[in-house]
Amino acid sequence: MQEHVSDPVVGTLVDNRYAVISRLARGGMSTVYLAVDERLDREVALKVLHPHLAADDNFLGRLGREAKAAARLSHPHVVGVLDQGNDGNTAYLVMEYIKGHTLRDVLRDRGALPPRLALALIDPVVEGLGAAHAAGFIHRDVKPENVLIADDGRIKIGDFGLARAVTSSTSTGALIGTVAYISPELVLGKPADARSDVYSVGIMLYEMLTGRQPFEGEVPVQVAYQHVNGRVGPPSDLVPHLAGEVDELVQWCTANDPENRPVDGNALLQELRHIRTNLTDAELDLQPPAAATAASQHQTEVLARASNPTTFMPPSRPAAPAYPPGEHPQAHGHAGQGPAATTHVPYPLRPGLTLPDDDEADSGWSPPPPRLGKRAQRRADRESEKHRALAAATPVRTLREGNPRRRGFLWVLVLIIAALLATGAGWFFGMGPGAAAAVPAVANKTVVQAQQLLSGVGFRSTTSDVFDDEVPTGLVVGSEPAAGTEIRKFQPVSLLVSKGPQLFPLPILTGGTLAEAKGALNAAEMALGTATEQFDEEAAAGTVLSQDPAAGTPARHGTPVAIVVSKGPQPIPVPSVVGKAENDAVAAVEKAGLTAEVAPDEVFDRNVPEGAVVTQSPANGTLTRGGTVTLTISKGPRMVDVPSYIGKQASEARKALEALGFQVRVNNILGGFFGTVRDQSPVNREVPEGSIITITVV
Known part of the structure; x- marks a missing residue:
């Protein structure tokens, strides 16, 4: 939905090319406008940085x-980057304009979604990320606001490259607006990957389902x-x-350790589609309970009111729920139902799970383990093997047994080894290859000069x-x-060496009309230079x-x-030869170039x-x-x-x-009193028309 606000950028022409029509949205890093690319005559999304x-x-x-790299990523589910530049103090990105709404709008309007819809909406997002990961791109800012849903149903993920540029040039606080979706390794300042x-x-996906x-938190x-x-x-x-397969999918993706997640978007896409194919219609069309959503919102409000906005308290484990006599969930025939469950249980219980009675708890009773899916079972087996291997590697005897002199020698050996390790670690992280250093500026230098700068600091390139x-x-x-x-x-450190500007062949313009030449230049993203006319x-x-x-x-x-355009044949004035x-007349006409x-x-x-x-x-006039x-x-x-x-x-x-x-000439004699013709000249012979006939009158 377009935002109709007073904005000094609206109505301007950015970089003498992009006519800004209206403002679409404003975020923490930029403002997005609807604009028209006057060179190619198409609507674009113009992102103007703050x-x-x-x-x-x-x-x-x-x-x-980053924009150049992202522009080379072409996929049906990735918003295309079309251009990037600066116009005075205005830095901008030009992207494909997707007329529609975002996934955030869907979540705001509908709340929790049925699994069928949630998995269908997330599928193209994961497919687009998979293509990006295969090409070596990491998004770093995946969130519902960056998932665009066109009016015709197309789903695309946008803002590739911008998040990486911001996080590399600013403090980590630059991502604070998207902290709800940030991975643990990014919070800790570690490198990001797929x-x-x-x-x-x-x-x-968790938010779409629930x-x-x-x-959640106040800060x-x-x-x-x-x-x-x-x-x-x-x-x-x-x-x-x-x-359960959907639970496992969400928890697989959100494992704290990256090693326990899918390796990239393509691996996740395969599992996602396998789950969509094997779930029953009843499981896919499950409607999320409105009561659960309302309860979660109420709980969020209670937690927000109880939290101290200036002091952060780590979340503690909820106390065990207490049930009034006769209000145990099993008394109503279904776990998590009935007044007791609604009033006292902070989170709805999963179907089939019950809480032990006091006697069972005292006697050491524990609930049966929940049923695991195939993937979760495989992960549990791997964890069990790891624990068994760790147990096998742990000595069962202590150093306290045996000869005291031997024990003392072993302690001295341990201390020496620890000192050597500490010294080595101190050297490694203080002066050795593990020491931190700032990457020197190498722009506009030769490769040899840049490599010398890097090796002087201790980097390999x-x-x-x-x-x-x-x-x-040839320069960096x-x-x-x-x-x-x-x-x-x-x-x-990777040195980016210039190959010079990327060149494209100029289109053929000769033989066509001026309008066709303009269209060909626009399509090739070239400019029309001076247009000269000649006969x-x-x-x-027009040719x-x-x-x-x-x-x-x-x-x-x-x-x-630059082009030369025909004015047609040169006009020639018609000479008058009457x-x-x-x-003589024929010669004069032919001399003028006419027939x-x-x-x-x-x-x-x-x-x-x-x-x-x-x-x-x-x-008169002209002829060609x-x-x-x-x-x-x-x-x-x-x-x-x-006669x-x-x-x-x-x-x-x-x-x-x-x-x-x-012509008649009258010659009067004696005043021509009688009016009678006495003589005529010429008479009774042929003469040229228009000749003068003289009559004598008496």
């Missing part, structure tokens, strides 16, 4: 390497203490009739190649563990004529590519001499090279027979001559 993390250069360098993620999955977390240190010194109980304590956009090829990008981290000298006689307007760099050239993401002789075409039919024209151009089409101009040639004026109008009235003669297309 300022105190963004100001730490060492952290930013490590975050960049089994640490398995522990967190076990805690999360509706509550196994360890985080109380919960952390219980992770190290306590033991996660079986979920069936709160959910009666829960299958290995190398691995990585891509890096900033550090030149950084180290693992990072510079400044204190480790024992016998622990290896081209063959390529249509890409050339690109620089050329297609196939290796380049890093974001490289700008009135010119035919040959002259003479119309087959000539026309009479009184104003244009014979052989000259009367009209042209088009008369080779365009056609049609020319119409004049036959000159038409020849018309001039005689001598003796006719001047007005009648004038009208008739003008109707024939002639």
Whole structure:
């Protein structure tokens, strides 16, 4: 669900690429926004780190390497890391946007879940972790908030890499917000591995089945203490009739000793699916009792009120429950039922277990051992063998027996050996390979220089190649563990050596349209450089004529590519050739780069001499090279027979001559009093249309 709040980041454009639409959530390390990647036109989740993390250069360098590594992890149940960068004081991660909700929302809305639903929801989480573990990644912060459930049902786990970068660059208090799911070895500051993620999955599965977390306290240190010194109980304590295989699965994952847990997510996935396949429908569809959830919430409130917020008291074992006369659970036919069980038993009893009567307790009675599953039985057998081997190796006679002088010699020998061991341990952990030292800064140094720095401190080193956009090829990008981290000298330090920027071939842009070129560049995560237009006689307007760099050239993401785009054929102005002789007109048209075409039919024209151009089409405007101009040639004026109008009235003669297309000139004699045509010139012969006819009028 999107959070509609006032936020200065909302509405901005981060790194000139990511348009922030709204704020989605805020956590202890970052704020997550819904943004649009304007380069690729897609919605993304933009995680903007809080300022105190963004100001730490060492952290930013490590975050960049972790983000690059996580970006190479591609799995249907892992949220993809798309980009990482800095924009001024803003450090950000860009991740795949999953529209939906989190597992925390499901637990908040529904509380405890039936085993079928809980196992179905945890399955893709474990599958994603298994793929990550196989690729060498450890999550370190598995919790319901990081399990994303899309609206279409897809389940993904997110935030790979961020937790590791934070824990490596800050104090252990940085993980205090997720202490409910932290493994004991992380609380003790020991290195994490795949089994640490398995522990967190076990805690999360316990919460899904029971509706509550196994360890609770008013301050985080109380919960952390219980992770190290306590033991996660079986979920069936709160959910009666829960299958024993599910209890064993949870307790296998949450064993205090990592050696007793599944080795990684893939090992856990196999057992998880085996259990889902073999449980009956009744066991899978078991509904968690609302009363148990309510009782657990009430108990949490009572413990919280009783605890001292400033002084931590380790959890003590609950006192044995007392039952009023006649209210023993067996009196109601079922263990854990009836008023006595509800009122006096702090945790619901598991079905089939009863408490002894006082007489039985006094006589040394003990309840029969609970039925074990196959895996639990195998573990019990292994423990029994270990105890038998330990017992066999323990001497049954003491040093007190025998000769006192011999006993004294043995004591002296023991003291000497103890002194030598203490001296050796002191040297080993003080000055020898077991001494702690800080990893020196090796960034931007050659491999030889970095190895000399490490060996000078006492570290041995290995190398691995990585891509890096900033550090030149052959120089060291950084180290693992990072510079400044204190480790024992016998622990290896891996040097990350730059292979230079990762290069990708540029796509083919020529021959396509400008829109197609933009799409190809976006898909290849390249940038559009300068776009220049020019005329081209063959390529249509909008066609890409050339690109620089050329297609196939290796380049890093974001490289700008300049292109030349066709404006189409160059337009040519049509010359005006009306009135010119035919040959001259044709030459003028062809000189302009156009084609002259003479119309087959000539026309009479009184104003244009014979052989000259009367009209042209088009008369003006522009054409492309080779365009056609049609020319119409004049036959000159038409020849018309001039009739005689001598003796006719001047007005009648004038009208008739003008109707024939002639011009009439009147020459009056004696003022043309009678209005009669006395003479006419020319007369009774053919003359060109439009000629002047002179009439003499008396």
